[in-house]
Amino acid sequence: MTEAANWVAPRPAEAVTGRVTIPGSKSISNRALILAAVADGPSTLTGLLAARDTALMRSALTSMGVGITETDGRVLVTPGSLKGPAAVDTGLAGTVMRFVPPVAALADGVISFDGDLYARERPMDVILDSLRQLGAGIDDGGTGRMPFTVSGTGSLRGGVVHLDASSSSQFVSALLLAGARYEQGVDIRHDGKPVPSQAHLDMSIAMIRERGVHVDTDEPNRWVVSPGPIAARDTAIEPDLSNAAPFLAAAAITGGSVTVTGWPEQTTQPGDQLRDIFAQFGANVSLDANGLTVTGTGRLNGVDLDLSAVGELTPVVAAVAALATGPSYLRGVAHLRFHETDRLAALETEINNLGGDVKQLADGLEIRPKALHSGVFATYDDHRMAQAGAVIGLVLNGLEVENIGTTAKTMPEFPDVWSQLVTGGARV
Numbered sequence: 001m002t003e004a005a006n007w008v009a010p011r012p013a014e015a016v017t018g019r020v021t022i023p024g025s026k027s028i029s030n031r032a033l034i035l036a037a038v039a040d041g042p043s044t045l046t047g048l049l050a051a052r053d054t055a056l057m058r059s060a061l062t063s064m065g066v067g068i069t070e071t072d073g074r075v076l077v078t079p080g081s082l083k084g085p086a087a088v089d090t091g092l093a094g095t096v097m098r099f100v101p102p103v104a105a106l107a108d109g110v111i112s113f114d115g116d117l118y119a120r121e122r123p124m125d126v127i128l129d130s131l132r133q134l135g136a137g138i139d140d141g142g143t144g145r146m147p148f149t150v151s152g153t154g155s156l157r158g159g160v161v162h163l164d165a166s167s168s169s170q171f172v173s174a175l176l177l178a179g180a181r182y183e184q185g186v187d188i189r190h191d192g193k194p195v196p197s198q199a200h201l202d203m204s205i206a207m208i209r210e211r212g213v214h215v216d217t218d219e220p221n222r223w224v225v226s227p228g229p230i231a232a233r234d235t236a237i238e239p240d241l242s243n244a245a246p247f248l249a250a251a252a253i254t255g256g257s258v259t260v261t262g263w264p265e266q267t268t269q270p271g272d273q274l275r276d277i278f279a280q281f282g283a284n285v286s287l288d289a290n291g292l293t294v295t296g297t298g299r300l301n302g303v304d305l306d307l308s309a310v311g312e313l314t315p316v317v318a319a320v321a322a323l324a325t326g327p328s329y330l331r332g333v334a335h336l337r338f339h340e341t342d343r344l345a346a347l348e349t350e351i352n353n354l355g356g357d358v359k360q361l362a363d364g365l366e367i368r369p370k371a372l373h374s375g376v377f378a379t380y381d382d383h384r385m386a387q388a389g390a391v392i393g394l395v396l397n398g399l400e401v402e403n404i405g406t407t408a409k410t411m412p413e414f415p416d417v418w419s420q421l422v423t424g425g426a427r428v
Ligand SMILES: O=C(O)C1=C[C@@H](OP(=O)(O)O)[C@@H](O)[C@H](O)C1
Pocket: 026, 027, 028, 094, 095, 167, 168, 169, 170, 173, 196, 197, 200, 311, 312, 335
C-alpha cells in the first residue's frame, strides 16, 4: 500500500473572505439515527451528515434489522425487530462505539463490536459495565475494551445504574438515548469527577424530550428516563458548528471575514460557543439572517477558557491560540486524552515541532506566543488535528499536514472547501 502524500496547507495571499456552508452535525445526525431506529414508526431525516461516522452508524443499524433508504437526500429510517447475529464496525467513532451497544442490548441474538486499531484504546468499560448492571450479556474477555459482544433476548430489564462518566459524556448520552425502551427505563447515577461535555448531554436530553420521552434531571448527576415509546419524528439536521471552527478561525487570523450560513438561532451544539470564543480572541462576531460572521480585527489576544462543556473545539482553538500575541490557557479538558488520540499530547508535540511553546497542564494546555516555522504536522487519524494543522498553515509557507483524508470522519469535503475559501474562491 502506498502512503498518501502529505497535504500542503494553502497559505492565503490576502485576508480570507467568503461564505461557507457546513454539512450536517455529526452529533445530531448519529443521535437522530439511533432514536429513529428505536422509535414507534418511520422517520425522515434531512440534512443528515454523509461522512465516515454516519456511514458507520447507518451500517451498524441496518446490520441489526433497521431499514434505512435514501431518496434525493431524504433518509427514511424504518425501525425493524432488532436481531443478531450482526457485526458492527465502529471505526474510530465514539458515537458508534458508545451509542450502539445499548441498542444492541435490545436485539435478539449476538452483536459483535470491533473498530479501528486505536478504537481499542478508547474507554468502553463504563458503558459495558452499565449494560451488565441493566441485565445485558456482555463478553469483553475481561478487558473493558473492544472487541466485545452484546447478547440479548429482544428486551432488557433496565433500572438503576451506577457509573463514573468523568472520562466521557457519551456513556450517559448512550443510556439516555435508548433507556426509554428498557422495561424499567433507566435511572443513571453518576459518581465521580464532573461529567464533561455538558453541551452534548443537553443535546441528548433535548432530542429525547422532543420525541416524547420523559427524563427527570432535577437532581445533579442523576438522569431518570421513564419507560415508554420513543415517538418517530421527522428531523432537519443543523449544520455542524464544531466543523465551522477552522473556517471562522481563518477570518480571525488573517483579518478577513467569513460567514457560515444556516447558523441556528437556538441550538444545543457546543460549536455555538465559538461566538464567545472568537470574541475573546479579539474578532468581531455577528449573527444575523445571513449566518454567523467572524471578522478579524488585526488583533489576536491570548485567551483563558474553560472548555470542559465544549471539549471537541479544543484542537482548533489551540491552533488559533498558538498564533495569538499573548499566552493562552485552555482548561477543563483532561478527558481529551481519551479522544481520537491523546489530543493534549498531540497538540503539544505537533505545535512544539513547529517551534511553538505548548505545555500540557493536568487538565488542559498552556500555549505561549512563539514564532513558528514550517514543517510536517502529524494528525494521528484525528480529524480535528488535521483542521488544526490547516489553521496553522494559514501563516506558514508550505506546512505539510499528514493524512488530511482523516477529516472524512465528519467532513469529507474539508480539504476542498478549505482550499477554495483560503485561495479566494468564495463558496456558497
Ligand atoms: O455525544 C457526542 O456527540 C459527543 C460528545 C463528546 O464526547 P466526550 O464527552 O467524550 O468528550 C464530544 O467530544 C464528541 O465529539 C461528541
